[in-house]
Amino acid sequence: MALKGPLLQTAVLCETVLEGKDGVLSIIRIIDRIIVEASGPDAPKDMPPIPQRLTVVLTLKGGSAKGRQDIRLEIEKPNAERRDLWTGSMLAEAPDQGQNFILRFQETFDLEGLNWLHVYADDDLMTSIPLRLQYVRQSAGTRS
Numbered sequence: 001m002a003l004k005g006p007l008l009q010t011a012v013l014c015e016t017v018l019e020g021k022d023g024v025l026s027i028i029r030i031i032d033r034i035i036v037e038a039s040g041p042d043a044p045k046d047m048p049p050i051p052q053r054l055t056v057v058l059t060l061k062g063g064s065a066k067g068r069q070d071i072r073l074e075i076e077k078p079n080a081e082r083r084d085l086w087t088g089s090m091l092a093e094a095p096d097q098g099q100n101f102i103l104r105f106q107e108t109f110d111l112e113g114l115n116w117l118h119v120y121a122d123d124d125l126m127t128s129i130p131l132r133l134q135y136v137r138q139s140a141g142t143r144s
Helices: none
Strands: 007-019 025-030 033-039 050-061 067-076 082-092 098-109 113-121 124-138
Touching (some): 007 098, 007 113, 007 124, 025 050, 033 050, 050 067, 050 113, 067 098
Antiparallel strands (some): 007 025, 007 050, 050 098, 067 082, 113 124
């Protein structure tokens, strides 16, 4: 059975990635949840805007695809708002050859809940990566 291409080998959100001189990747601290904590009498009731540095690693192989393929990463926030985070392309030359994309960006999150990072090849959805933001608010209590 021949698989359509390009093929997605890796799609992960992580803290950092190391790339060796031989092109081999080491993915460090895979992330699917960010907990935002606030404490004290002035802690806001709702989650304030939180800037976060994120790294997404995408590894694609050519599969049966030939030529240039458009790749796109889109974010969908808990309120269903969507926007592109990144667009690029890869050249598919052989079924087992491909490209690593290491995408580093800063995103400000202003809503608690489940976010999705959608990965597209041309306009076909390849996968979606979940990222949940959880806001934990604690009021300062008295200790005995």
